Amino acid sequence: MVDMVKTTDELRTKGKAAEALAALEKAPKSEQNTAPWHYARGRTLEDLGRYDDALEAYEAALAKNDKFRAARLRLAFLADLRGDEAKALRCYEKCVEQWPRDELALLNLGTLYEEYGFQDPTYYEKAVQCYRQVLAFNPNHTRARLGLRDAQATKNMFYDEEQERRRDKRNQVMEIPITDFELSVRSRNCLRKMNVFTLGDLVMHTEADLLAYKNFGETSLTEIKEMLTQHGLYLGIGLEHTGAAPAVVRQAVPTPAEVSAAQEEAETRAAVAEMLLDGIEFSVRCRKCFTKLGLKTLGDLANFSETELMDLKNFGQTSLTEIKQKLHRYGLNMKE
Numbered sequence: 001m002v003d004m005v006k007t008t009d010e011l012r013t014k015g016k017a018a019e020a021l022a023a024l025e026k027a028p029k030s031e032q033n034t035a036p037w038h039y040a041r042g043r044t045l046e047d048l049g050r051y052d053d054a055l056e057a058y059e060a061a062l063a064k065n066d067k068f069r070a071a072r073l074r075l076a077f078l079a080d081l082r083g084d085e086a087k088a089l090r091c092y093e094k095c096v097e098q099w100p101r102d103e104l105a106l107l108n109l110g111t112l113y114e115e116y117g118f119q120d121p122t123y124y125e126k127a128v129q130c131y132r133q134v135l136a137f138n139p140n141h142t143r144a145r146l147g148l149r150d151a152q153a154t155k156n157m158f159y160d161e162e163q164e165r166r167r168d169k170r171n172q173v174m175e176i177p178i179t180d181f182e183l184s185v186r187s188r189n190c191l192r193k194m195n196v197f198t199l200g201d202l203v204m205h206t207e208a209d210l211l212a213y214k215n216f217g218e219t220s221l222t223e224i225k226e227m228l229t230q231h232g233l234y235l236g237i238g239l240e241h242t243g244a245a246p247a248v249v250r251q252a253v254p255t256p257a258e259v260s261a262a263q264e265e266a267e268t269r270a271a272v273a274e275m276l277l278d279g280i281e282f283s284v285r286c287r288k289c290f291t292k293l294g295l296k297t298l299g300d301l302a303n304f305s306e307t308e309l310m311d312l313k314n315f316g317q318t319s320l321t322e323i324k325q326k327l328h329r330y331g332l333n334m335k336e
Helices: 002-013 017-025 035-047 051-064 069-081 085-098 103-116 122-137 142-174 185-193 207-211 218-229 237-242 256-273 284-293 298-302 306-310 317-329
Strands: none
Touching: 002 017, 002 035, 017 035, 035 051, 035 069, 051 069, 069 085, 069 103, 069 317, 085 103, 103 122, 103 142, 103 317, 122 142, 142 256, 185 218, 207 218, 256 298, 284 317, 298 317, 306 317
């Protein structure tokens, strides 16, 4: 079986996927009932662009050997490529469970977690942990460093937006007119004479302020306190916010730390752009495209637009999707 798989790999490397598939189908029945045979068939079917059949082959390999990590990794990759992110997520998580130092699975899992973060922000922290796990045993891993920075920035941005929404909601409550509430005539008259017209005006006063005003008694105080409690407020809360430390305003001129971080990010992105395409896994059809165009690095690939690639002969939407997803995982995008 080892010789058969080796022969198949050699044929695939030479771009003879059809011959490789024919060789596999001629193998003895006893060999065709093994996990390595199904895996080799899946890789060959991928080269032929038969992705749905390849998915079934990898699932068959895992049915024979649930610990076949390579088959599970390819299954995850193809599921993601076909838009089944939930299945890809489960497969990558299983890969990491089997081997915690599975670098590729951790990186791809981190990317998927970031995509899920738009629906549930807790996934951003999961993405951060994936990248940190890679950096724990490979501190200079370019893609992990870039992914960690992006995941942390996006997580912080999300929470900042949430805080801003809560602040806007609180401000809207503070602007509600006192006349919108059912208060006694005495309370209304006292508040009007004190120039209190909104909830925001009211919470700038303390209980002592109100009781010190002429004709304002305990009954009116209790009535107002109950009304404020219904809106999560209390007398004097406005003074507390006024006395709080002012928010830090970002300086127009970047600090040395910001300049250093920006330079480091630029260097990281430059390093990613210089990564050789030969060292990254792509389908045979995509590699033929790279050879035809003379592309050597990820940066070369990112300098092409979708339209330019789609104009190439025998280049289809599936290959374009594969390239876009791979560029995205390295923090790059195609030219507009």
